[in-house]
Every structure is written in structure tokens, then in C-alpha cells.
Amino acid sequence: MMRELGPIASSLGRNKFGAILIAAQIALTLGFLANALNIVEFRLSWSSRPSGMDEANVFAIRSESVDASADPAARVSADLSVLRALPDVVDAFAASSFPLAGGGWMSSVNLDPDQAMWTTITGIYFADEHGLDTLGARLVAGRNFRADEITDRHSADKPNTSVLIVTKALADKLFPAGDALGKDIYVDSGNHPERIVGIVERLEGPITTASGPSRLVAEHSVLLPYRPVGDRANYLVRARPGHLNVSMKSAERALFAIDADRILRTRSMAEIRANAYRGDHGLVVLLLGVSVALVLVTGFGIVGLTSYWVAQRRRQIGIRRALGATRCDIVRYFQMENLLIAAGGAAAGIAFALALNLWLVDSFEMLRMDGSQAIVGAILMLILGQLAVIWPALRAASIPPALATR
């Protein structure tokens, strides 16, 4: 085995340009591949984070009155009692925004009303006592809102509240000691304290963008005991398991029965999730597409150059065969040769991948790579080289020894 290395090295020395081309291709391919995989991995894990909701059974209805109604609060009450009475519906509430909605109200959170710089940022949701049940969010400490704590909130007034529910992520950020329950905090930019009466295990904020500062507060949410009242309403409805489609239709019919002169938009959470992460999934498909094409092009490049080397060395191969080399020896020669080149390329590629990643982190705010993608990519490159060389090597092995005599 080792005996072959000498001749391979000396023959590579005569074909420097070709060998360098293949090694450079492998290095570049590896560098881009590893970074693309790094981004793909992050986007996939980002877009598959659980929202903390019972997404499979929840849908959202946006209702908008064509003419401003005289008593919007009565309208919301009527809508909600009809929705909650539907046979396939578990519960419903009027939401200001909800996880995966893509837009909503973000607010600073303070521990002290006079502090100059806020402590952190959170998404704000309004919910009544039906909110947690409808969302399917799990309380891990404290309690739900009581009906007597809920106030109507029109866009034109600002009732104070003294209770709120936070997510565990926000509670841990504000009170790392884990004693958030019962503490007072200041959200909603006021100087009126609000007490944490409940902590839910998980509830994503409304913003889903993977880049930018909002990523760091994506798990921070606060529920305030308000029922939003206005001419535009967002109802979240939780259907009995397996009855989502039926209840989406019956909910629309029921709302139109109250007032036909309105615009309804009904979407399942699955649809809302797909829409929220459409950009992330598009990027993943594009990156994977380019990566596959990159690997294919590199593979075919190796096939092409190796075939050329085989054609160039027909006579020498014939002589080796005539001197007693078996077909296996010939195949092994080309595989060893490719392994040498690919290993050189892969080593350079790992360095290139890490350097490229540092630069991407620096100028495009991408995530740091832990090196595992580069190693996986390097192994892939070695396998690719071995696969690509099989066909030309077999052709080389089929050169008859008699060729040497001509």
C-alpha cells in the first residue's frame, strides 16, 4: 500500500495543475457546503421551535365590521359566547396578537419604575380567563386570570392592571433565582406595578424573524388581563381534537349569523405557521439546492479530469499490467491518488470553512460554527472523491496489457 505512494506523488508532481484544480474545488466546495449546512441547521431548528400552543387544534378568525358598530364591546361578547357554545369548540377568546402572528406589540420590561435603561423586551398579549385554555399553554406556577380581573380595553383608553402572567423564559431572565412568582414588574411603559400571578411553561412572542435583536427575546411573552375591544377583532378558537376543519366552517357561519356585514379571515395555526416561516424554508431549499448542485459539479469535475489522466496514461497502464499488476492494483492506484488530492483539499477546506464562517459572523450576523459541519463536510468530500473516481478507474483497469507491446 505504502509502496504506491512514491509513484503517485511523483506522477502528481507532473500533473500539478490538474491536482491543484481538484484540490481547490474540493476546498471551496467544502467551505461553502459547511457554511450552508450551518445556516440550514439553524433555520430548521428555529422554524420548528414549539410555540407553546396546541397548534394542531387552534385556528384564528379576524373579523372586521364594515360599518363601525355602535357598541363594539357588546359585539365581542356576543361573538365569543356564540363561538364558545359551538359543539366542536373547546374554548375561545379575543386576542390582541398571538404566537407566529408575525406582528404585534413589543414592550420593555422594567424591575424599577425609575430605571433609565430597560431590563429586557417582551411580546405583549391580551387574554381573558379563557386565554390559557384556548392557547393550550401550560401553567407551571401560580394561577390563571380570574374573570373579575379582566377589563375591556378599547384603543382609546388605558386601564391599569395589577396582575399578569409571564413565560418561564421571561421569568428566568428577570429573576434568575427562580422566585418570579408574586414579584412586581413594570411593563406597558407605565409606573404602575403589575404582579406576576402565573408562569406558563412556554409561549412564543409574536415576532418570528430569525435575524436581528428580536431573536434573543423570542420566548419572552406577557399576558395582560384585557379583552381587546374595537371594530377589528382577532378570535382564537380551540377545536376539539380532530374537529378543526368542521369547526372552522361552523365558526364562520355562526359569526355571519350575528352580523353578515363583516369581513372574516379564518386561518388554522398550521397555515399561520407555514406563512410565518415561509422565508426561512425558502432559504433552506435554496441553500440545499445550491449545495447539491455544488457537490454534483465538483463530482463531475473529478470524473472529467481523472478520465483525462487515464487517457493520458494508457500506455503506462498497459506496461504496468504487462509487468504483472492486477486490475485491482490499477483501480487502487487511482483511488489512492484521489484520496491524496481530496485529503489535501479537505484539509484546506476545513480551514477555509472556519475562516469563511468567522467572516460571515462578523459581517452578516450569522451563527458561529462549531466545526462539526466542517468535519462532516470533509468526510463527505472524501467519499465524493472516491465515488467519482470509480468509473474512470474501472476504465483504466480494463486497458489490456497488450497495449504495451504496440
Place this chain on the structure above:
Amino acid sequence: MFPYYLELALRSLRRNAVLTTLMVTAIGVGIGASMTTLTVFRAMSGDPIPAKSRQLFRPQIQSRGPDGADRESEDGLQTDLSYLDAMAWMRAHQAVRQTVTYASGLTVRPADPKQKPFRADVRAAYNDFFPMFAVPFAFGSPWTHADDDDRSAVVVLTRALNDRLFGGSNSVGKTLRLGNEPYTVVGVLNDWLPIPRFYDLQVVPFGESDQLFIPFTHAIDRQLEVDGSTSCSDDRQAGFPDLLQSNCIWLQYWVELPTAADVAKYRLFLNNYAAEQQRSGRYAWPPRTELRNVREWLAYRHIVPNEMGVLMLLSFGFLAVCLLNAAGLLLAKLMGRAGDIGVRRALGASRTAIFVQCLIETGMVGLAGGLLGLLLTSLGLLAARSLLTADFVALTHLDLADVGIAIALAVTATLLAGLYPTWRAAQVQPGWQLKAP
């Protein structure tokens, strides 16, 4: 000589069809990938209003104290304006043209009872908005200054909305019900879609949005809520009347300043205004001000997402790999013909002649690769259109410049890649090759 070389090149390319196909495919795929991202990138980072991008300016004022610096803008200045500052600037009337604007929404109730009511995106602006941004009209004209002053219920429609509501006919003078109120149509736009939508980057910077335009003064009277961000610092706001009295920032402001003297004058005005606000006690700090034109504004707001930069980098890396690949294959191809070249040299062809001939062959491969690349680019744009968010739809079309760039890129890149193989081919020794079997 040239036609003969072309014929020779064609013949040689045909003789080794597999290698030729591999080369053309490699270059085509590389060009396709890089042109797809380049086209989208160019559209995203393009100048939305080339004729006036250096005359339209976005003024800014530091409406928050040093503690409230905007973390997302590089100089910490707030990007939007409060109603108080915006109205003070409108009243001062220090620019040739000026408008304050914001996005909102209204329910459209079509006159045709068969059509269902729907929600439309509304832009509230002053009448200067239309001449400032060179907005083309199909029918009618912008509303008048008097309409702005009288806070009139008048509306300008986009062409698409006019098609939907009035069957594309001239609807000027007709009445359109928005919510509970009747509006008089004064104008219908011609196709107009600046990309990116520079005048308000908050809502959908790439793609269609505004469908209706109404006077800002009227929108304020109707208390139309903003679709977009409202950012408040200290005082919690409740409802529209409070918003108008607050330092919450939610408005976009644009001025047209045709000459350098106008710009200088406006800067002076902004500085004086800022100093005056500090003196009157409204701001407890010396507020910085800034005046950026459209290009500077787009750069400042970083509207091209980072992912786009990464994607572009990746696809040009891909092109580099494809070219390395093509270089290898070209070497294989030209050296495979060392025998022929030796014969030609022996028959008297000079090195230059061989070099030129091989270069022509390489160029033809590049040209074919470029054409294939164009085909793949249009496929790639189709794919991008279905994969990326709907906002990008408007971006994905190839124009003549893109076609030129693709072909030029393919041919030059291939020629560069083929330089070494071609040089090697020209070095072939006639005698040595002729002796070989």
C-alpha cells in the same frame, strides 16, 4: 481566419461531446445560480427613483434622550417622527415640496352589490406626495392644496383597485364608500411600484401595498390608526388624541430639495428647530438632526437582508467552483488534442495562431454556458418566486442588462479559466507530438 477558426472550434467541440457537455453544463449552472441571486440582489438594492434620488431627503431629529437611543439604527437616531415635530415642519414649509405620510387601512364597500367588502391598504399623505415622487396618473390628478387644508374626503386609487371597483373606466368624480364615509375619486394612478418602497420601509418594503391615497389631514380627523410601528418612550398612550399630543414616533417625513443651496438652508432650519425645541424645554438634550437622501436613506436602513448577502456570496463561490471545474475539463480537452496541435504546428501554424484558435474554442464554450445559464436563471427566478415570501414577486424579472451581464460574465470567466490550458496547448512541441504513437 476567424470563420475558419470558428469552424475548427465547432468541429473539435463536437468530437468530444461528453467533455463539451460537461463544461457547458458546469458553466451554465454556475452562471444560473449566481445570476439568479445577483438579479434579486440588484433589484433589492437598486435605486427606486433614479431621476430624483438625490433631491428627495428624509429629515430626522433625535426625539429620545441619550438613554433611548434606537438600537437598530447605526447612529442611534430615531427613524420616524412624532406628530408634533412633523406638523411643525409642515407649517414651517421650508422645502420646495414636503409631505408627512403614514400607512393605514380602510374597509372598501364596492358599489357593485355582488362584490364583497374588503380591506384596503391606505396611505395618508399631502398632495405634494404625488409630484415629489413623480407618481404617474392614468386619470385625474392629485388632490389640491385646498383639499389638504379643508381636510376633504377625496381619494386617489391605484390602477389595480380602479380595475377591480370600476372596471378600469375613468372613475374621477365618482363616489367610493370607505368604511361609513363617502369619498370622491379625484385620480387614478398608472402602474407605479418603486422597489424598494423607499418612502415607507416599515410595511412591506418589497412588493405591492398602498391601494388608496387620502389626505393626511383627513386621516388624522378620522383617527385612522397606523399600520406599522408606533414607538413610545415614557408616557403610556391611550388612543388617537393622546398620540397626537405625545412624543411617540410613527410618521415618515420627506422633503424635496433640488439644489445644494436648498439642502444647506434646510439643514440650517433643522438645527434651528432642534435648538428651539431644547430651549423651550420639550427636549432635555441637544437634539441631533440628520438629512439623508434616498440612496443614503436606503443604505442607512440596511434594507437588503443579511441572508441575501450570504446567498449571493454562496452563489458566486459556486460560480468559482464551476469555473475551476471548467478549467480542469478544458485542460483535459485541449491536451487530449496535443497530437492535432503538433501536426498543425509542424505544418507551420505559429504559437499565436494555436493560442487564438484554442481561445476561440474556449469562448464558444463560455457563450454556450452563458446561454444555458440564462435559461437556468429564469428557472431559478421562478423557483425563487415560489420559495421566497410573496413580497419578492415584483423583484424577480430579468431585464436586458441582466442578460448582458450573464453573457459577458460567462464568456470572460471561461476565457480566464481557459487561459492556462490554452497557454499549455500553445506550448506543444511539434516534433515530440509527431513522434508519439
